[in-house]
Amino acid sequence: MKMAEKINLTEQLKTYFGFDTFKGNQEAIINNVLAGNDTFVLMPTGGGKSLCYQLPSLVMEGTAIVISPLIALMKNQVDAMRNFSEEDGVAHFINSSLNKAAIDQVKSDIISGKTKLLYVAPESLTKEENVEFLKNVKISFYAVDEAHCISEWGHDFRPEYRRIRPIINEIGKAPLIALTATATPKVQHDIQKNLGMTDAVVFKSSFNRPNLYYEVRPKNNSIDKEIIKYIKANSGKSGIIYCLSRKKVEELAEILQANGINARAYHAGMDSLTRTENQDDFLKEKIEVIVATIAFGMGIDKPDVRFVIHYDIPKSLEGYYQETGRAGRDGGEGQCITFYTNKDLQKLEKFMQGKPVAEQEIGKQLLLETAAYAESSVCRRKSLLHYFGEEYSEDNCGNCDNCLNPKKQVEAQDSLCAVIETILAVKENFKADYIIDVLQGRETSEVLAHKHEDLEVFGSGMGEEDKSWNAVIRQALIAGYLSKDVENYGLLKVTDAGRKFLKHPKSFKITEDNDFEEAEEETPMRGGATCAVDPALYSMLKDLRKKLSKKLDVPPYVIFQDPSLEAMATIYPVTLEELQNIPGVGAGKAKRYGQEFCVLIKKHCEENEIDRPEDLRVRTVANKSKLKVSIIQSIDRKVALDDIALSKGIEFGDLLNEIEAIVYSGTKLNIDYFLHEIMDEDHMQDIYDYFKESVTDRIEDAIEELGGDYSEDEIRLVRIKFISEMAN
Incomplete structure (x- = not known):
């Protein structure tokens, strides 16, 4: 009989889905569901989770209820199921996007027995009328997809998932299958406990995705340029770029479009029609790149995503694994590039303030794990798989940045002994940062409160940097000498192997962590030493500016400031459109003065056979800053400037910074109404004449020249007024 069943299953697989063979554990999982047992499936993205409930639902009597978190995901899967069947009613979903008529149609298909699969969001499942309706339906089994949403320790916790078990009990008992593509041992235990399925049969596939290449790059000011270069080098390939904020998603999508890349945005704040359209266009390959928040991609089955870029480091390694897992699902190339700076983690930690303390603690733990992964120079695969409770025994995976550029190993036997001794001395009751404080001999309030400054180990590690101690602890965890008590916010424990090591130390080689320099601050537009790539062109541009300034009888800086000329001598704009990508050059300025500069640059490029750095010229998108727009509108309405600053909640000096940026890039503003109110006419004329004669617009020089009769604000x-009238 068993044999017949097996043949039968393979036949069903061929009939319904057109596949000849099952992947991995699929067949064993389906047999377990058919036998009426609770089943827990841990399977990486792209491993074929959906089939584990889709096939049994078609074979079994009744309707299977699939609880799933995302409307987009439901639509995607229902469409896929309908393609496999001649009957449209075979699969349906109920969620907030349906009107009453549509819901009535779904219910009638279920009652008539047509519907084998019903997708519901947890919120819809708890609605009184749905519970009452489902009580009268023959349910074959319940499937909880994306089950990690149940756990506070998962990367996508949703409180409504916690209510699934009580609702199931109310509707009527049936076997349960829970599925997730990421779960640490802690999350797995949490899911089973919460769903009341601790004795479920667990099927765990390896989390290793050998075809994925992992790389972490330092994040700095040139990130947009790097991404554009990367996409252009991979032209024609599909990719996803993840950003944490909706604002950044929209900005980046615009920048990519301005640079000739077929990209669109996707986030939860867009109207659902546009969002769905963008998702469908990506699936149908009408667009190559989607820039999205993490809401995008759960369960989206696009097999040939060739790269996943993280603009911001994710909040947890589960999130990172899920999102990178959307690359290369067909087993082909999948490049996973992440940009990392510790500043991003500090920002994320700030966002957590105001949340309940327990949630903050969990969030911090998850961020620390992410930082450890990014900074470590150990094989990325080894780090990731260790996090998910899987051992990876290869020394070099050959497909991550750390393995392709291995660092020199150093002996750390004594350091590990010191760490183990310290953890034992503080009774295995503290986290890594505290252990490092004790080793470094820091008398922090916490150390003093526990009287640990009296311990023999206190200060025993003062010769080393914190970075080195972090590397020892991280790599000792992977080697199994230490473990982390996740239940208690990451307290460090010494394993049996660690105790054995302390008694009989042996060689323990580690690699120093990667050094991610802080991303440099953006340099302001004005001033600064000259840093043009082409000094010869820079001096020609200055000569041209001087000639024009004489002809038009305006100081040179009124035409273009030095940093603008430096940028021109670096990226060689030859059209007015390209000129507008130069900092400090707005459309008005480009039209007014730009033509002669473009002609000069073009001639210089031709005579010297210069290849213009096409890839370097990142087209920026006009900054449609709401603040700037509203300042311009207020000035047009003649609102006093101090009142504008007050209403915007900014200092008067900051308001002047904004107004200066507006006029320096070529927009005309008339602030005479305000000047006449606060200054006398002669006073104003003196300052105006000074700027007319001066060769520089530096405020410091003006203050020195004009003496103490004029305040800095008045001069600014x-x-x-002068720049607005003379330059624009």
Whole structure:
């Protein structure tokens, strides 16, 4: 009989889905569901989880209820199921996007027995009328997809998932299958406990995705340029770029479009029609790149995503694994590039303030794991799989940045002994940062409160940097000498192997962590030493500016400031459109003065056979800053400037910074109404004449020249009037 069943299953697989053979554990999982047992499936993205409930639902009597978190995911899967069947009613979903008529149609198909699979969001499942309706339906089994949403320790916790078990009990008992593509041992235990399925048969596939290449790059000011270069080098390939904020998603999508890349945005704040359209266009390959928040991609089955870029480091390694897992699902190339700076983690930690303390603690733990992964120079695969409770025994995976550029190993036997001794001395009751404080001999309030400054180990590690101690602890965890008590916010424990090591130390080689320099701050537009790539062109541009300034009888800086000329001598703009990508050059300025500069640059490029750095010229998108727009509108309405600052909640000096940026890039503003109110006419004329004669617009020089009769604000205000009238 068993044999017949097996043949039968393979036949069903061929009939319904057109596949000849099952992948991995699929057949064993389906047999377990058919036998009426609770089943827990841990299977990486792309491993074929959906089939584990889709096939049994078609074979069994009744309707299977699939609880799933995302409307987009439901639609995607229902469409896929309908393609396999001649009957449209075979699969349906109920969620907030349906009207009453549509819901009535779904119910009638279920009652008539047509529907084998019903997808519901947890919120819809708990609605009184749905519970009452489902009580009268023959349910074959319940499937909880994306089950990690149940656990507070999962990367996508949803409180409504916690209510699934009580609702199931109310509707009526049936076997349960829970599925997730990422779960640490802690999350797995949490899911089983919460769903009341601790004795379920667990099927765990390896989390290793050998075809994925993992790389972490330092994040700095040139990130947009790097991403554009990367996409252009991989032209024609599909990719996803993840950003943490909706604002960044929209900005980046615009920048990519301005640079000739077929990209669109996707986030939860867009209207659902546009969102769905963008998702469908990506699936149908009408667009190559989607820039998204993490809401995108859960369960989206696009097999040939060739790269996944993280603009911001994710909040947890589960999130990272899920999102990178959307690359190369067909087993082909999958490049996973992540940009990392510790500043991003500090920002994420700030966002957590105001949440309940327990949630903050969990969030911090998850962030620390992410930082450890990014900074470590150990094989990325080894780190990831260790996090998910799987051992990876290869020394070099050959498909991550750390393995392709291995660092020199150093002996750390004594350091590990010191760490183990310290953890034991503080009774295995503290986290890594505390252990490092004790080793470094820091008398922090916490150390003093526990009287640990009296311990023999206190200060025993003062010769080393924190970075080195972190590397020892991280690599000792992977080697199995230490373990982390996740239940208790990551307290460090010494394993049996660690105790044995302390008694009989042996060689323990580690690699120093990667050094991610802090991303440099953006340099402001004004001033600064010259840093043009082409000094010869820079001096020609200065000569041209001087000639024009004489002809038009305006100081040179009124035409273009030095940093603008430096940028021109670096990226060689030859059209007015390209010129507008130069910092400090708005459309008005480009039209007014730009033509002669473009002609000069073009001639210089031709005469010297210069290849213009096409890939370097990142087209920026006009900054449609709401603040700037609203300042311009207020000035047009003649609102006093101090009132504008007050209403915007900014200092007066900051308001002047904004106004200066507006006029320096070529927009005309008339602030005479305000100047006449606060300054006398002669006063104003003196400052105006000074700027007319001066060769520099530096405020410091003006203050020195004009003496103490004029305040800095007055000088800045008149300079704004002057630039607006003379330059724009």
